[in-house]
Amino acid sequence: MLNLALRTLLRMALTFFVIVTLVFLVTRLTGSPVDFVLGEGLTAEDRQILIRYYALDRPLWDQYMAFLRGFTDGEFGLSFVERRPVAQIVAERIWPSLQLLIAAVSVTLVVAIPLGIFAAVWRDRWFGSAVMVLAFFGYAIPDFVLAVFLVLTFSYWLNWLPVMGNGTALHFLMPTAVLSAALMRFTRNAMLDVLGQDYMRTALAKGLPEHRVILRHGLGNAWITILSVVGLKLAGLAASGSVVVEAVFSWPGIGELLVRSAIQRDYPVLQFGVVAVALAVIVINMLTDLAYGLADPRMRQGAGRCPSCTPPPPPARSAACGTRPMPCSGPPC
Amino acid sequence: MQRAALLIGVVLLVLAVLAPWLAPVDPNKQSLIARFRPPLGFAGARPGHWLGTDELGRDILSRGLHGLGLTLMLAALGATLGLMIGGTLGLLAGVVGGRTQAAIMGAVDTQIAVPFTLIALFVLTVFGSTLTVLVVVLGLYGWEQYARIVRAEAARLMTLPFIEAARCAGASPVRIALTHVLPNLVSPLVVQFTPSLSNIILLESTLSFLGLGVQPPTATLGAMVGVGRDFMPTAPWIVLVPAALILAVTFSIQILGDWLRDRADVRLRRR
Numbered sequence: 001m002l003n004l005a006l007r008t009l010l011r012m013a014l015t016f017f018v019i020v021t022l023v024f025l026v027t028r029l030t031g032s033p034v035d036f037v038l039g040e041g042l043t044a045e046d047r048q049i050l051i052r053y054y055a056l057d058r059p060l061w062d063q064y065m066a067f068l069r070g071f072t073d074g075e076f077g078l079s080f081v082e083r084r085p086v087a088q089i090v091a092e093r094i095w096p097s098l099q100l101l102i103a104a105v106s107v108t109l110v111v112a113i114p115l116g117i118f119a120a121v122w123r124d125r126w127f128g129s130a131v132m133v134l135a136f137f138g139y140a141i142p143d144f145v146l147a148v149f150l151v152l153t154f155s156y157w158l159n160w161l162p163v164m165g166n167g168t169a170l171h172f173l174m175p176t177a178v179l180s181a182a183l184m185r186f187t188r189n190a191m192l193d194v195l196g197q198d199y200m201r202t203a204l205a206k207g208l209p210e211h212r213v214i215l216r217h218g219l220g221n222a223w224i225t226i227l228s229v230v231g232l233k234l235a236g237l238a239a240s241g242s243v244v245v246e247a248v249f250s251w252p253g254i255g256e257l258l259v260r261s262a263i264q265r266d267y268p269v270l271q272f273g274v275v276a277v278a279l280a281v282i283v284i285n286m287l288t289d290l291a292y293g294l295a296d297p298r299m300r301q302g303a304g305r306c307p308s309c310t311p312p313p314p315p316a317r318s319a320a321c322g323t324r325p326m327p328c329s330g331p332p333c
Numbered sequence: 334m335q336r337a338a339l340l341i342g343v344v345l346l347v348l349a350v351l352a353p354w355l356a357p358v359d360p361n362k363q364s365l366i367a368r369f370r371p372p373l374g375f376a377g378a379r380p381g382h383w384l385g386t387d388e389l390g391r392d393i394l395s396r397g398l399h400g401l402g403l404t405l406m407l408a409a410l411g412a413t414l415g416l417m418i419g420g421t422l423g424l425l426a427g428v429v430g431g432r433t434q435a436a437i438m439g440a441v442d443t444q445i446a447v448p449f450t451l452i453a454l455f456v457l458t459v460f461g462s463t464l465t466v467l468v469v470v471l472g473l474y475g476w477e478q479y480a481r482i483v484r485a486e487a488a489r490l491m492t493l494p495f496i497e498a499a500r501c502a503g504a505s506p507v508r509i510a511l512t513h514v515l516p517n518l519v520s521p522l523v524v525q526f527t528p529s530l531s532n533i534i535l536l537e538s539t540l541s542f543l544g545l546g547v548q549p550p551t552a553t554l555g556a557m558v559g560v561g562r563d564f565m566p567t568a569p570w571i572v573l574v575p576a577a578l579i580l581a582v583t584f585s586i587q588i589l590g591d592w593l594r595d596r597a598d599v600r601l602r603r604r
Contacts, residue, residue: 011442015446018443019443019447026455026456027459136587140580140583140587141580141583142535142538142579143539144538144555144558145558145576145580148558148562148565148572149576151565152569152573156565240448240449240450240451243451243454247543259454259543259544259545262454262455262458263544263545265458270454270455270458271455274451274454278446278451281446281447281448282446285446
């Protein structure tokens, strides 16, 4: 277990380092940041002053070290647009984003997971098919199209819900719905995989009552997959899903900030925002990996990290196709 | 179900390819007196604009067709680029093994660890939203899926007797990779291509929707939804037409992808 934890930590640190370095290189190697930030109307003299101000006349290596130092003393520079410290701007956005995420994850846990379990258990009845169709639609429909449909229906047609902002509880309904729709798709497949396993049949053959088999033997194994999917998906949602949802509903979170700073070319904010979100995602991934190790006894012994690739999981039908599966590359375990 | 999906897919493809000839009007032609006209059959509709006009009086049917064409073309280019990058790296990792494999798979893990929307956002901002940059970004999306599949399959193949036989017969590693391993990878690659295509369409339309993808006035479906969003209360058709097109595209690709995968599975089982 300690071994697994150490390895996970090391991999996390390495990934983070690679990202920070890439972000640095990409911004510096495409020309002087001063040019594409301030562009026209800059005299040569002003340009020199700015270059000196941002320490762009130093060797690349020194700039890189200064960039890295920013992470230790929390100095990430000023926003080009707002003229305020970047860290402050990003910090203000964390709580709204977090609120939305917590809401979406709770809805998923309370609604989607039981729904997925019932859909898998009653897969031959109409209920299972209905959830299946829903999951298929949920997968094929882009988040922003779903959001647009919801706004058209509930805000403009029925006039029930506010369109944007995060003032009241009503504001939460639509963004939460769109975000948790993304999570709902996965539970059913995880449960279906488990229900097809041999030990489920064995348990039934032993004469155990069905609900006990499903809850103990089925869910007991499926929740590991669910946990990992929720963990990984949560991380992905924190970035990808939230970016779209927050932008559509003008939610004052980090996703909206990233899109805005990308459009305004507010480099310091975008640079720091991307690194911060990437770090959050990596940390969540790591926690998921560790939780996985705690939850699944098979993972604790050495090789670790990809129980799903030995034996290869049966290709799940429909809803899970094309999603990012568990990371299980590296040497065959 | 599959037949319907195939039919819709083919119809959409034909519409997209023939867009320049089918579109009744120039997609970027503005007309200030014909702004916000609803589709035919509604009050205030204007003959000649079957699906209405947008906020600048541009014909929505024409823009939809051109946008569909551009979206599909970008997706095809991106998916092919991803297939080539991922396929090559995966093959290299699977056949060579050792350090090369560790390095390539490390890159794969890094890419999986970071949500791609972030990378796309960042790259498009730094390099600008030109079509070339967009295609490269879309190509980088999903390469790691190909790399993983190809590596796993190639590594499995490398342990089989026929590879050993080829090696004993004096075939070079390059020859083994190209003539013995590669042909066996076609089926898993085809199966992966379809969901990747649909993911890329989702990404492209999302980026364009956010205003970071294809730049105006060029029409893509995502950008049409993004701009039309502002006029939803008064002119919902501006949003609904491209949104419906996006749904038709992703749905038919999804269903076809499932069908392809099931077929590939059956063949595997028979063997």
